[in-house]
Every structure is written in structure tokens, then in C-alpha cells.
Amino acid sequence: MRAIAAVVVCAGLSLLLPRNVCAQESQGKTLRCSDVASLQKAVEQIRQLRERGDTAPATIELDATIYRLSEPLVLGPEVIGDGLTLQPTERGRDAGEVILSGGRYLDEVHRHDDAPWRYRLPEGWDVHGTPRAVVIDGELRTAARWPGKGDLRIEESLPDRRSGFIVRPDDLPADLDVAAGVCDLVLLHDWSSSRLPVASFDPATRVLKTVGPIGCSAEHYAIDHFEKQPRYWLEGHPAFADEPGEWYIDEEAGELVLVAEPDSKTPPAVVLPMLDQLLVVSGTDEAPVRGLRLIGLTFRSARFRMPPGGLAGAQATMHEPRDASGERTTKHRPMLDAAVFIERAEQCAVLGCRFEALGGTGLWVAGRTARCRVERCRFEDLGGNGVNLGEDGSRRVDGKVWYQAAPEQVPTGNRIADCHVTRCGRILPGAVAIWAPVVKGLEISGNHILDCPYTGISLGWIWCDRESPAGENHIHHNRIEYVMQVLSDGGGIYTLGRQPGSIIEENVISDIPLNAGRAESNGMFFDQGTTGFEIRRNTIRRIDRSPLRFHQAGKNVVRENRWELATPDTPPVRYNRTPKENITLIDNVVIEPEQQVYLIGNSLTWDTVPSRLDGNVHWHVDCGKSLKYIYEHPEDPCVATSRLWPDSLVRTEYDVVCVQPHYGTTLEEDVAVISKWVEMQPKATFVIHTGWARHAALAEERADADPAGSLTHSATYIDALLKELRQQYPEREFRRTRAMDLLFLAADDIEAGGAPFSDITDLYRDAIHMTTTGGRYLMHNAMRAAIGQPRSSAGFEKVPEDQVDYLDSLLDRVERTTQAVRQ
Numbered sequence: 001m002r003a004i005a006a007v008v009v010c011a012g013l014s015l016l017l018p019r020n021v022c023a024q025e026s027q028g029k030t031l032r033c034s035d036v037a038s039l040q041k042a043v044e045q046i047r048q049l050r051e052r053g054d055t056a057p058a059t060i061e062l063d064a065t066i067y068r069l070s071e072p073l074v075l076g077p078e079v080i081g082d083g084l085t086l087q088p089t090e091r092g093r094d095a096g097e098v099i100l101s102g103g104r105y106l107d108e109v110h111r112h113d114d115a116p117w118r119y120r121l122p123e124g125w126d127v128h129g130t131p132r133a134v135v136i137d138g139e140l141r142t143a144a145r146w147p148g149k150g151d152l153r154i155e156e157s158l159p160d161r162r163s164g165f166i167v168r169p170d171d172l173p174a175d176l177d178v179a180a181g182v183c184d185l186v187l188l189h190d191w192s193s194s195r196l197p198v199a200s201f202d203p204a205t206r207v208l209k210t211v212g213p214i215g216c217s218a219e220h221y222a223i224d225h226f227e228k229q230p231r232y233w234l235e236g237h238p239a240f241a242d243e244p245g246e247w248y249i250d251e252e253a254g255e256l257v258l259v260a261e262p263d264s265k266t267p268p269a270v271v272l273p274m275l276d277q278l279l280v281v282s283g284t285d286e287a288p289v290r291g292l293r294l295i296g297l298t299f300r301s302a303r304f305r306m307p308p309g310g311l312a313g314a315q316a317t318m319h320e321p322r323d324a325s326g327e328r329t330t331k332h333r334p335m336l337d338a339a340v341f342i343e344r345a346e347q348c349a350v351l352g353c354r355f356e357a358l359g360g361t362g363l364w365v366a367g368r369t370a371r372c373r374v375e376r377c378r379f380e381d382l383g384g385n386g387v388n389l390g391e392d393g394s395r396r397v398d399g400k401v402w403y404q405a406a407p408e409q410v411p412t413g414n415r416i417a418d419c420h421v422t423r424c425g426r427i428l429p430g431a432v433a434i435w436a437p438v439v440k441g442l443e444i445s446g447n448h449i450l451d452c453p454y455t456g457i458s459l460g461w462i463w464c465d466r467e468s469p470a471g472e473n474h475i476h477h478n479r480i481e482y483v484m485q486v487l488s489d490g491g492g493i494y495t496l497g498r499q500p501g502s503i504i505e506e507n508v509i510s511d512i513p514l515n516a517g518r519a520e521s522n523g524m525f526f527d528q529g530t531t532g533f534e535i536r537r538n539t540i541r542r543i544d545r546s547p548l549r550f551h552q553a554g555k556n557v558v559r560e561n562r563w564e565l566a567t568p569d570t571p572p573v574r575y576n577r578t579p580k581e582n583i584t585l586i587d588n589v590v591i592e593p594e595q596q597v598y599l600i601g602n603s604l605t606w607d608t609v610p611s612r613l614d615g616n617v618h619w620h621v622d623c624g625k626s627l628k629y630i631y632e633h634p635e636d637p638c639v640a641t642s643r644l645w646p647d648s649l650v651r652t653e654y655d656v657v658c659v660q661p662h663y664g665t666t667l668e669e670d671v672a673v674i675s676k677w678v679e680m681q682p683k684a685t686f687v688i689h690t691g692w693a694r695h696a697a698l699a700e701e702r703a704d705a706d707p708a709g710s711l712t713h714s715a716t717y718i719d720a721l722l723k724e725l726r727q728q729y730p731e732r733e734f735r736r737t738r739a740m741d742l743l744f745l746a747a748d749d750i751e752a753g754g755a756p757f758s759d760i761t762d763l764y765r766d767a768i769h770m771t772t773t774g775g776r777y778l779m780h781n782a783m784r785a786a787i788g789q790p791r792s793s794a795g796f797e798k799v800p801e802d803q804v805d806y807l808d809s810l811l812d813r814v815e816r817t818t819q820a821v822r823q
Contacts, residue, residue, distance in 0.1 A: 029058035032089055036067050043079055050081045057083030057291060064088060064096025068104065072277045076289065080281075083291030091296055097354075102275030102339070103135060103301030109267045111260060116241070117267045119256040121249075125272060130182050130249050132236065132306045133359050133383060133427060134256065135271040140357040140381045140426055143182065143248050144240035144259075146172065151188070151231040154223070155206070161222040164209035167201075173239060174203045181248060182236035184310065185210050190226040190517040191454065191489045192216070192430035196310035196322070198234065212326020216312040216319075216333070226518045273303035273359055276337040283344035288368065292348040294340070302339040304359030304383045304427050316435045316458055317361060317384040317428050318392070332394040336384035336428065338364035342372070349373040359383040359427060367391035367402070371413045378420045383427030386449075389414055390437045392461050403438050407469035411439045418446040429453040429486045432494075437461030442473045449478065451647070453486035455525075456509075460496030465529040465554045472501040481510045482651065488517030491525035491549070492540075498554065500532035507538045510616070511652065514544035522574070523547040523563065529554065536560050541594065541616070546574040553578045559586035564593055596652065597787060598684075600630060600645055600677070601660025604691040607770045608737075608783040612795050618643040618652070626662045626711075631673045649680040656787045657681050658737075660689035661721065667707050671724045678729055685733045686725070687786045690718050692740040694768045695761050702744055713740045737786040738814050739779055745810055756802045774803045781811055785818075 029049065031042040042060050049058070058081070075084070088098045108120035125131065133142050152172075154165040176183075183198040185208070196210040215221030223230065234240065238248045238257070245268075247258040256270060278299050283289035307329070309322030318333040339358045342348060343366035355362030355377065361384035365372050369389075379386035390411045397405035416434060425431030433449040434457045436442055442459075449456040457475060462468055480492040492509035504524070515521045523540035524547070526533070531554030540547040540563040547563035550556070550573070563572055572590065573583065595615035599605050603623045610619045622630050622637035630637070634644050649657075657677060661670045678686060693701040693713040701712040707720035718736055725734050746763065749755040757763065763775040770776050777796040784791060791811065793804065 029054075029056065030061060031059070032061045032063065034063040034065065036069060039067060039073070043073070043075070046081075046084065047079050050078055055081035057081070057085070059085040059087065061087060061089040062098045062297070064090065064098055066099045066101050068101050069275060069278060072102075072275060073100070073279045075279070075281045075292065077283050077287040080289050080292050083293070085293040085295060086297060087293070087295035088297070097298050098296065099298045099300050100278050101271070101301045102278050102303065103271035103273045106256065106270045106272055109270075111267070114260075117258040117260050118250070118253075119258065119267075119270050121254045121256060121272065122274075124274075125254065126251070128303070128305050129308060130236075130251060130306075131256075131272060131303070132182075132184070133273070133304045134247065135273065135301050135357045136245070136247070136258070137268050138357060140359065140383065141245075141247070142427060143236040144238075144242075144246035146234045146237070146240045148240075148243055148246075151233045153229040153231055155229065157223040157228075158207070158209075161224055162213035162215065164207060164214070165223055167206045167208055169206065172201065172203075172206075172208075172234070176201055176203070176237070176239060178237070181238045181251065184235045184306075185214070185232060186235060187214055187223070187232040188230055188429065188487060188517070189215060189221055189313075190519050191315055191487050192221075192313040193428060193487075194310070194312045195306070195428070196312070196326075210310070210326075211324070212309045212322045214312070216314050217328065221312065221314075231516065271301050271357075273301045276303050276305055276360065277339060277341055278302055279340045281340075281342040281345060281348075285344065285368070289342070289345040290347055292342070292345065294350045294353055296352045298354040298356065299339045299362070300354075300357050302337070302358040302360055304336070313428050313430050315430055315454075316432050317430065319428070335388070335392075336360035336431075338362060338384075338388060340364070341366065342369065344368045345372055346370045347372065349375070350377060352376045353378075355379045355382065355386075357381050361385040361388055361431075362424075364388040365390075365411075365414060367395065367411065368409050369411045369414060373414070374416045374419060376418045379424065379433070380420070380422050381426065382424040382431070384424065385431045385435050386421035386424045386433040387416055387419070388435045389416060389442065390435075390439045390461075392437050403468050403470075410469035411442070413441045414439065415443045415445075416447065417443065419448075421447065421449045422451045425453040425486070432456065432458045432490075433480075433483070434458065436473070438468055438470045438497075439473060440469055440471055444473075444475045445477050447478045449480045449492075450482045451485065452483045454484060455490035455494040456480040456483040456492045458490075458494045459502075460499060460530070462497035463528040465498040465531045468498065470497060471499045471532065473499055474502070475504045476506050478507045480507065482512075484512045484515070484521040485651070486516070488515035488521050489519035489525070491522040493524045494527060495525075495530045495533065496527050497529040498531040502533050503536070504533060505536045505538060508541075509538065509543070510541040512543045512545075513651070520545040520549065520574070522549040524549070526550045526553045526556065528552040531555055533557070534559070538562070539591075540564065541591075542566075546571050548572065549574040549576065550578040550583055551576040553582060555582050555584075557584045557586065558588060559584075561588045562591045563588070564591050595656065595787070595789070596654045597656045597658070598643075598645075598648055598652070598654045599658040599660075599689070600627065601658070601689055601691070602626075602662055603769060604662070604739075605658070605660045605689055606639060607776055607779050608689070608739075609776055609780045609795070610783075612780060612792065613784065613787070614789050614792075615655075618648055620645045620648070624662075626665045627659055627673045628665045628669050631676065645677070649677060654681055654684045656687060657684045658687040658689050658783070658787065660691050661711055661717075662691060663711055665711055666709065667711075667717065667720055667724065670711070670721055671728070674721075674725060675728060678725070678732065685735065685787075688718060688721060688734065688736045689783065689786075690737055690740045692743050692768075695764045696767065698743060698747060698760060702740075715741070735786050737779075737782045738818065739782045741814055741817075742778055742782055742810050745813060749806075749810075756800075756806050773799045774807060777804065778807045778810065781807075782814075785811065785815055
């Protein structure tokens with residue numbers, strides 16, 4: 001069909017544009033795009049407008065689709081003018097995603113019988129070396145590794161402490177031929193990692209050597225400096241791909257080989273990242289970028305580019321790249337590229353965007369930026385850092401470090417707020433969620449950071465207390481949990497250098513494990529030169545070492561913080577080469593541990609309102625699913641706030657684990673699945689949440705006296721389940737919620753005219769779920785009773801008083817029965 005032309009009128013100028021390039025909205029310069037070609041043409045049309053003197057703000061609206069970029073989108077002041085917004089054409093819950101991708105979808109795939117899937121790699125796949133990470137079904141995955149999970153420890157370093165080490169007996173396959181394919185060493189230093197090609201492995205002597213030296217060039221990065229037997233694993237070799245989902249590159253065939261699931265008929269979707277960056281925005285000192293807004297976009301599939309001789313990592317993705325002979329190629333330590341890079345910019349905003357499945361860092365708002373905002377964004381599944389804001393000290397002005405020669409260039413007045421950062425550091429474990437080196441007036445607030453291998457927020461980048469323009473920074477109301485999961489010598493918040501007038505307040509930091517390396521990990525770690533901070537009203541829980549640690553720090557004030565201590569002997573504040581008089585402690589208090597609760601179930605568990613329970617409560621809730629299904633398919637529960645059980649039950653020791661059997665399983669199947677979870681949590685009390693029947697079948701299921709066959713919500717089934725579990729684990733405590741018993745009693749009372757309801761359906765909002773008022777009040781407090789918490793009406797203020805009184809009487813009657821049984 002012949003393209004129909006449309007006239008776009010912008011500030012008195014007429015442009016003749018093909019309709020498939022863009023369409024003008026009713027007012028202003030709003031260009032609508034539907035593919036990469038139309039996006040590029042829209043940018044060019046705006047550039048032409050700017051050249052003609054029209055610098056007024058413009059908008060590019062993108063239809064929901066995947067924009068597979070062949071090169072980064074580059075924007076400067078010559079396009080942005082006085083403002084440019086990139087946003088989806090449609091927004092809202094039902095609108096599709098606008099995805100800017102740097103990856104190529106691998107659509108040439110074949111498989112013979114039970115062999116692995118083989119994907120043809122596109123032309124140019126090896127221009128920058130063999131890929132080390134791809135995106136499979138939307139998830140960033142590195143190549144097959146040895147061991148499949150966890151890590152190994154070396155036996156001892158070679159005498160030079162750099163070229164390699166001796167592996168422990170039987171740790172590596174005796175027939176490992178490192179010349180048969182890619183084989184990388186990932187070795188963990190205390191706060192960083194080296195990722196280097198393996199040059200040789202001699203099974204007779206158990207000596208493994210790498211291409212070039214292990215560790216950065218500084219002396220303290222020697223293999224055995226921090227630990228005599230540091231941790232490591234290997235990646236990429238064909239021999240390591242022995243489980244479904246693992247992959248390697250067949251370099252000779254030009255194919256990606258992916259081990260298939262048994263009996264799988266449909267190949268997983270594989271995307272090969274081809275670009276290091278997706279969007280690059282750069283102004284100049286004379287003409288900074290102003291008014292750029294990125295709204296509601298998703299950035300996905302950027303490449304991790306492995307240098308030919310690998311890299312030796314330092315903190316926060318800084319590294320020393322190596323050439324094919326193992327020689328260092330730079331004098332400074334560059335950082336991993338960011339998918340979106342913005343520098344020399346003012347009053348720019350990144351709002352509601354997603355950064356996911358990226359080989360490097362998500363977003364970098366770099367040097368010479370002011371009053372820029374990153375808000376309500378999600379950063380997930382990243383090879384490097386989540387967000388960078390600022391720059392290190394490598395740039396020179398008149399031969400001096402930039403912040404000494406030109407302190408006015410310090411990033412000022414920027415903001416990172418209400419973002420979610422998780423699973424960064426998938427390729428370089430030394431990555432951090434938020435990195436802000438030398439900055440002034442930065443606000444980091446309301447962010448949720450979790451499940452990261454190293455530090456949560458890193459602020460400062462000067463390892464002494466020398467004067468600099470840094471200061472007046474404000475970190476507040478962030479929730480930081482489950483960081484420091486791999487490396488050591490960091491914390492939920494980590495600082496460096498003199499930053500006068502800076503405040504860290506009202507943050508909640510929790511669940512930082514015992515350091516696996518030499519140096520301890522803390523709730524907050526104030527490292528060399530940290531001076532000028534007030535640390536106040538923070539809450540710190542479940543830290544296996546001291547909540548706070550100061551190392552070579554200056555004067556700081558610590559006031560009104562609340563912290564939980566791992567043991568009675570754990571010091572709340574650790575002083576490493578820091579005079580105690582430097583730290584002013586005022587009205588800080590030790591708090592008691594809170595109950596740790598984990599719930600596994602479906603929407604009948606959700607009807608107990610887990611978020612209103614006391615303590616540290618997590619859940620894995622998948623609508624309409626049985627325990628057997630949840631055990632076998634944990635990857636995508638319907639409740640987005642779920643913490644997946646394979647992660648949660650491994651890394652957290654819970655006091656109570658609640659599990660909810662459901663339709664579609666037998667007694668034997670429920671016992672088998674629950675037993676696996678019991679063994680994963682050897683100290684937890686287990687609660688069986690009985691759930692309840694659909695209102696139409698309540699009486700029928702109540703009368704079922706045979707536990708055989710598929711589950712019914714009957715006392716007979718729950719009694720049999722508890723009996724089996726108690727016989728199998730006689731030393732463990734098992735309880736039940738008695739949720740269905742409450743409904744049985746209510747049904748009896750309604751029939752006798754002794755309840756403020758006309759029918760049992762008055763407690764249901766549909767065929768099976770409870771009302772959000774009285775029904776959930778009842779089930780919430782049934783759960784509280786089972787896990788040992790006091791009754792609560794918080795959040796249920798709309799329940800009529802006569803219903804509350806009656807429901808409380810039901811709870812009292814069931815509780816008396818429970819106590820009588822226990823006695």
C-alpha cells in the first residue's frame with residue numbers, strides 16, 4: 001500500500017512526513033513512532049526543527065513493541081533543545097511495554113531427539129569475543145558453571161601469588177580440557193572478583209593457571225592476601241553444561257547450545273545482547289542537556305563485553321581490563337558500561353522506567369549533572385551496578401583531579417527516589433545497587449534494595465578526609481535487605497571521605513549474613529576518611545556482625561538509632577583504627593529480635609493478610625495453586641511481592657513457616673512436599689494453614705471422614721496430615737490455623753440464629769474468598785493465633801462492631817479448644 005502523507009505543523013513550520021514515520025497529535029510537537037526506523041526519523045525531524053531555531057519542548061511517543069536497536073540511540077542538545085520527552089503512546093495497567101533492546105532474537109533453532117537445543121548465532125556475534133551472558137526467557141544468564149551452585153576454595157596459591165593456584169583434590173573434572181572451549185575463572189577477593197580466561201589445568205599437579213595475573217595490580221589484590229583459600233568457580237566450558245537451562249557457545253559451529261528440559265517441545269526464547277549501550281545522552285560544558293524526560297520505558301538486553309584477557313575487578317564494577325596476552329590495557333580502572341548513560345545534563349528525569357536483563361550497569365547519570373531525578377524505576381537482573389550517579393576521580397582538569405581543579409563541576413542537587421533495585425552484580429559480584437562517588441546535595445530516598453552480592457548504597461569515593469566539594473547528601477527512608485550475599489567488607493550503606501552536612505536517617509537495614517571473606521560485613525560501614533555525617537533514627541536488624549563499623553573515620557554523630565545485636569557479646573559499633581572519641585553516640589538503643597515468619601500458599605493464604613502480621617514476614621503466594629505445584633514451579637507466583645521459596649528458605653532462618661495445602665493433591669503428596677521444606681528449616685515451627693472450602697461445598701467437605709484421595713477441607717484430612725508429619729519429625733512442632741473450623745462453627749451459629757449474618761456466604765466475597773472486612777478479620781486473627789501473635793483489629797476499622805464481637809467470640813471458642821488439645 002502506498003504510504004499516505006501527513007502534514008505535521010510545529011510552531012508555524014510545516015513538515016511533510018510519511019504516516020508510517022510519525023503522526024502529529026493535536027497540539028505541540030508530539031511525534032508517534034512504531035518501529036526503530038520511525039524512531040530514528042522522528043529524532044532526525046526534531047533535530048531539523050532545532051536547526052531552524054525551534055527549541056521548544058517536544059515529545060516522542062512510542063507504540064508498545066520491542067525496538068531492537070542496531071546501534072545506540074544518541075541524543076544531545078542539538079536534539080533535546082529546551083526539552084524532550086520519550087514516553088509510551090499509551091500508559092496504564094493494560095498498556096503494553098515499550099522495550100528498547102540491544103539484543104538479537106535467535107530464531108534459527110533446531111534439536112535432534114534428546115540432544116540440546118542449538119541456536120544459530122547471527123553474523124558478527126564474535127566481533128567482541130565470545131559472549132559470556134545471554135538472555136533466556138527474559139532472564140540474564142551467564143554460561144554453564146562448575147560447580148553448578150555455590151563455589152569452591154583453592155588449596156593454595158602458587159608462589160608468585162598471581163599466576164594461578166592448586167585446586168583441592170577432586171574439585172575439578174580430571175579430564176577437563178580447557179582448550180576445548182571457553183573456560184573462565186571467577187575468583188572472589190573480599191570486595192571484588194577477577195574474571196579471567198583459564199590458560200591451563202594440569203590434573204596431575206592440580207595446578208590451574210590463568211591468562212595474565214589474578215587480581216588488580218595493587219598488592220592487596222594478590223590471590224591469598226585476604227584469605228589463604230579464597231572462593232572461586234569456573235564458567236563457560238561445554239563440559240559444565242549438564243543441567244536443563246545451562247548453555248555454552250560452540251565457537252566452531254557458530255551456535256549457542258542450550259541443555260533442554262526433558263520432553264520439551266518448544267525451545268526457550270534466547271536473545272543475544274549485541275550492544276553495550278542502548279541510549280547515550282551527552283551535553284557539553286557550554287551547552288548541557290536540559291529537560292530530557294524518559295518516562296515508562298523498558299531497557300533490556302545490553303552486552304557484557306569480556307576483554308580478550310579478562311578483567312580484574314575492584315569495587316563497584318571498576319576493573320583493570322586485560323589484552324589477549326594478559327597485559328593491562330588502561331592506566332585507570334574503567335567501570336562497566338551502562339545501558340543508559342547521561343552526562344553534562346540538568347533538570348533531566350528518568351521516571352517509571354525498567355532496566356532489566358542487562359550485562360552491565362542499568363543507568364548512569366554521570367559527571368557535571370544537576371537537579372536530575374531518577375524516580376519510581378525498577379532495576380533488576382543486571383551484570384553490574386543498578387544506578388551510578390556521578391564520576392570517579394580519573395578525569396583531569398588542567399592536570400589535576402577534576403574535583404580539585406574545578407569543584408563547581410560536582411554533580412549537585414540530584415535525586416534517586418522510590419526505586420526498586422534487585423539482583424545486580426550477576427556478572428561482577430563487586431557491583432553495588434546505587435553508586436554515588438563525589439556528589440553534593442544528593443538525595444537517595446524511599447528505595448527498596450534487596451538480594452545484591454555486595455553493598456546496597458555506596459556514597460563517596462575519596463579514601464581520606466581531604467577537602468572536596470562533596471557534602472550535604474541525604475540518605476533516608478530506604479529499605480535495604482539481603483545485601484552482602486556474596487562478598488565481604490561492605491554494608492547496607494557504605495561511605496568514604498569527608499562529606500560535611502550529610503545525613504543518613506530513617507533507613508531500615510536487615511538480613512546481612514556473616515562475611516564469607518576475611519573482613520566483616522555490617523549494617524553500615526563508614527570507611528576511610530568518613531567525616532561530617534549525622535547517622536540518626538535508623539533501624540538495623542539481623543546483622544551477623546556489628547550494626548555499625550568505622551574504619552579510619554573522622555568525626556561523626558550517631559544518635560537515636562535502634563539496632564538488634566546478633567549475640568549479647570556483639571558490639572553495636574566496631575572501631576577499626578578509629579579513635580572512639582571521633583564518634584559521638586547519643587541515645588541509641590538495642591532492640592529485641594522480631595519474629596521471622598514465612599507463608600507458602602495461594603489466595604487463601606493471601607486472605608489472612610500477611611502484610612499486617614507482626615515481625616519480619618515474607619510470603620510466596622501463587623493464586624489457585626497447590627503446594628506440589630508451588631514446589632515444582634516456584635519461578636512466577638501471582639503475587640508480585642512474593643519472595644521465592646528456593647531463595648528465602650535457603651538464606652533466612654525463620655521462626656515460623658506456614659504452608660497451605662489445597663485442592664488437587666493427595667495426603668502423600670502434601671507430606672512429601674512439606675517434608676522437604678521442614679528439612680530446609682530445621683529450627684522453624686510449622687503451621688498448617690487449613691484453608692477452607694467453597695461455600696457451596698462447605699458442609700460436604702466438612703463431613704468427609706476419609707483422608708484418602710484428593711484433599712478436602714475436613715478435620716479428617718488435616719488430622720491425618722499432622723499425624724504423618726509428627727511421626728516423621730517427632731522433635732518438631734506442628735500447628736494449624738483452624739481456619740475451616742471457624743467457618744464450621746459460624747455455619748452452625750447462623751443456622752441456629754446466633755450470629756449477625758443471614759448466611760455463611762456473608763463471610764465470602766465470591767465462591768471461595770473471604771470478604772475484605774469480616775472474613776479477612778477472622779482469618780487474619782486465626783493466623784495470628786496459630787503463629788503466637790496477639791489479636792489485632794488494625795486495618796479492619798470498617799468491620800461493624802457487632803461482627804467484631806461475634807468473630808472474636810468464635811476465635812475465643814476455637815482457642816479454648818486448641819489449648820485443651822495441647823494440654
